[in-house]
Amino acid sequence: MAALSAITRPGRSIAMPYAANFEALRAHLPGADLPWLAAERGKAIARFAELGLPSQKVEEWKYSNLSRLAKMEFAPSEQNVSPNVRSEIAARFARENAQTHRLVFINGHLDSTLSDRADPADGVRVLGVAEAMAEDAELLKRHLAAAPPFNGNALAALNSAFMADGCMVILQPDAEIALDLLFVAAPGTGIPAYHPRLVIAAGANSRAVIRERHVALGESEYWSNPVTAIGLESGAHMRHYKLQEESPNAWQTALITARLAARAVYENFIVSTGGRYARNEIEVALNDAGASCTLGGSFMLADVQQVDNRLRVDHAAPECTSRQIYKGVLDGRAHGVFQAKTIVRRDAQKSDGHQLSRALMLSPGAVMDTKPELEIYADDVKCSHGATVGELDDEQIFYLRARGIGEAAARGLLIAAFMNEHLDMVSDTPARKMLGAAVTRWLASRGLEGGE
Amino acid sequence: MLEVEGLCVSVAGKEILKGLDLSVEAGTVHAIMGPNGSGKSTLAYVLAGRDGYDVTAGSVTYRGQDLLALKPEMRAREGVFLAFQYPVEIPGVGSATFLKTAVNAVRKHRGEKEYDAMEFLKVVREKREALNISKEMIRRPLNVGFSGGEKKRNEVLQMALIEPTLAILDETDSGLDIDALKIVADGVNALRAPERAMIIITHYQRLLDYIVPDHVHVLAQGRIVRSGGKELALELEENGYGGIVPGVPGAEAAA
Numbered sequence: 001m002a003a004l005s006a007i008t009r010p011g012r013s014i015a016m017p018y019a020a021n022f023e024a025l026r027a028h029l030p031g032a033d034l035p036w037l038a039a040e041r042g043k044a045i046a047r048f049a050e051l052g053l054p055s056q057k058v059e060e061w062k063y064s065n066l067s068r069l070a071k072m073e074f075a076p077s078e079q080n081v082s083p084n085v086r087s088e089i090a091a092r093f094a095r096e097n098a099q100t101h102r103l104v105f106i107n108g109h110l111d112s113t114l115s116d117r118a119d120p121a122d123g124v125r126v127l128g129v130a131e132a133m134a135e136d137a138e139l140l141k142r143h144l145a146a147a148p149p150f151n152g153n154a155l156a157a158l159n160s161a162f163m164a165d166g167c168m169v170i171l172q173p174d175a176e177i178a179l180d181l182l183f184v185a186a187p188g189t190g191i192p193a194y195h196p197r198l199v200i201a202a203g204a205n206s207r208a209v210i211r212e213r214h215v216a217l218g219e220s221e222y223w224s225n226p227v228t229a230i231g232l233e234s235g236a237h238m239r240h241y242k243l244q245e246e247s248p249n250a251w252q253t254a255l256i257t258a259r260l261a262a263r264a265v266y267e268n269f270i271v272s273t274g275g276r277y278a279r280n281e282i283e284v285a286l287n288d289a290g291a292s293c294t295l296g297g298s299f300m301l302a303d304v305q306q307v308d309n310r311l312r313v314d315h316a317a318p319e320c321t322s323r324q325i326y327k328g329v330l331d332g333r334a335h336g337v338f339q340a341k342t343i344v345r346r347d348a349q350k351s352d353g354h355q356l357s358r359a360l361m362l363s364p365g366a367v368m369d370t371k372p373e374l375e376i377y378a379d380d381v382k383c384s385h386g387a388t389v390g391e392l393d394d395e396q397i398f399y400l401r402a403r404g405i406g407e408a409a410a411r412g413l414l415i416a417a418f419m420n421e422h423l424d425m426v427s428d429t430p431a432r433k434m435l436g437a438a439v440t441r442w443l444a445s446r447g448l449e450g451g452e
Numbered sequence: 453m454l455e456v457e458g459l460c461v462s463v464a465g466k467e468i469l470k471g472l473d474l475s476v477e478a479g480t481v482h483a484i485m486g487p488n489g490s491g492k493s494t495l496a497y498v499l500a501g502r503d504g505y506d507v508t509a510g511s512v513t514y515r516g517q518d519l520l521a522l523k524p525e526m527r528a529r530e531g532v533f534l535a536f537q538y539p540v541e542i543p544g545v546g547s548a549t550f551l552k553t554a555v556n557a558v559r560k561h562r563g564e565k566e567y568d569a570m571e572f573l574k575v576v577r578e579k580r581e582a583l584n585i586s587k588e589m590i591r592r593p594l595n596v597g598f599s600g601g602e603k604k605r606n607e608v609l610q611m612a613l614i615e616p617t618l619a620i621l622d623e624t625d626s627g628l629d630i631d632a633l634k635i636v637a638d639g640v641n642a643l644r645a646p647e648r649a650m651i652i653i654t655h656y657q658r659l660l661d662y663i664v665p666d667h668v669h670v671l672a673q674g675r676i677v678r679s680g681g682k683e684l685a686l687e688l689e690e691n692g693y694g695g696i697v698p699g700v701p702g703a704e705a706a707a
Binding site: 396407409413414420 | 500501502503523524525527529534536539542543544549550553554557558561593610614
């Protein structure tokens, strides 16, 4: 009884009619003919029913109010789009890296017309989740089972129930891949919800670069709820970049989980400029000696936008290293959140962990919440955290203006400097270009072009 | 070129300049000397347009227009240049990016063609070599980690590139050793021209051995209390501010 009352404690969850309507909606989902998948979906929706959509009484959600999301009536995402939509996507989001593969998802569905999948290198397998349901269901089943069960994560449970498509990347030992993923929301009827699933399984000493870009053709309202499950075998090295430029009216709640074996390296960097509400949740388990992760992020927000970054790194083995470094620029009444937790288990001696949050406030109405946490059970560790919240420096602005640079351009130069310095963490050149261009676009959209 | 009449300026409610008059013609170099706290830097900042300096009376006319009505960037584009006493460090902004942005903003306003990257590198090379500024320094973030002398040389480099009409040098000699002082003075002297005026603000006479002024003014208690030729600076060196301006509290020798 105690356990049950913990789950159903009043006020800890919000009702969501969309989820309650699962039985009616599941007919639209692919893979309906797979009994194991139907059973998994059933278990997932039951888990969601137990957990409910988190309210602000749940500690990890204390800065986010999902009650508006809870009330929305979501339609299934539209798979069929007109040729006009395809040509607009092709023109606006041209492929920048001709030598790499690119998968394009429209409204959460893999679009084979726009995707470019040349013959992959030896030891590399890339396929869509819906494709896998149709062509290699055993492979999908095996990899879904290998991923962590997302205990207690209601939104991940919802993704498991409604998952319609996504991408699997499977690397044999020593294999290499560079892959671009473009997710486009195209306006349609109703307010759609997408629940894409990414599965990345990287064999020993393999190397992967994955660059995601999430964009919209218009300013429509929709909900994207992606889950990414990453497994890195010993010595595998993955660089994972994401540009979140969703519609200003969109909701995005994203979860990334990564499990690292010995000496595996996971580098992640997320730039968020879009969405009305976005949640970047990253959970990394450093499961064996010498693994390391670097989680970097930038968010640039205005108006009433909110981005809630919640990171959790678990040092479960000795001699692992972690970095969690986020920087934000907040204008208007925007709200930024940095919640980071580093756990160092008792046996994880010689752990090295660092957390840093820096925010630049451009307006008195903007809000930044910072909660760095260290939970340390080992005694021989090097861990630190820091946080700063500041404004643009008037002396610096005056110095630039006294040289003929206009006030907006001076502010833009200083904001770009604050952000671009951070992008030096991005070791992949095409990714740095993609993310840097987003910083420039954001400044231009606010009339703050500065310098070059 | 510049007419300052009866200028009164308050900072945080405290009156610093109390009816300052100054007239600067094209082609001349004016030195403004004075003890600490006399209002020298206030004059520099109010001419450049810094916030927090409230003009309570008087006027400043620059080339026929009301200088005080212009924003700082417009004053700069119209040819007013302040070499800062304490140049500001700006991490993350490359010196080269800054220089090009500033120079092109001013050139554009003047109706001149903006420099492209190649032209700009060439112009910068000529000017920086004269000031003994290395290529490496230009690649660093603006003023970050620069020594005091490097910062002052960088101010003169900016001045050389922007080619102002009225240059105001605020304590450009402070913190410089004799070699750096000579380099800076040579840089400033190279910019002396019939169409350009300069105001050299300094506490010490030493700089004026290298940049010889046409006029010297003594600023004390918010007013110009004495004006003369270059020999006035020497007189100050011998007698101190107290000797020239009897009753100036805290006045000290200017040597």
